[in-house]
Amino acid sequence: MATERNGHGHRAYRRKAQHLRNKQLPCAWCGQPIDYTLPPNNAMAFTADHTQAIANGGHLYNQELQPMHRKCNATKGATTQPNIRPAG
Template structure:
């Protein structure tokens, strides 16, 4: 199942609610780009939540585990990011670190 089908299917409204709540929290607490990202993506700069959605520095909610890599639409922790930082991240996965044996 492609990521487009996942986004348009069951859970889409729940995702939109999570996204809106994160945007409100980002505005209220002045969260930086990439705040809480386990993969380390994001520039760390302030996000202007009043910018139009098409602006390259506008707010987006990122799935740390990309949908294209098997991440779930709902149930993941969303990370606030600038639109251009999120586009740069794409569907890159967090690096896995294995202990030497």
């Protein structure tokens, strides 16, 4: 699927991701705190997740982002809800 790349969406993404970083919120997937000082390639580092994946019709502009660990974001993939397993 081709995505229009006029630059506006990427700048908006970076701006919104920085806004999330400044808030120092916990991970939206697992609820654990995020160490915002970790390097970007660390599995527990901050990443901004699209609430609606681009692969599922989301857009680069007018997007909603949520803070996640890089590992949680990779686990989530293009799904929209956490995979909650029953206890026990």
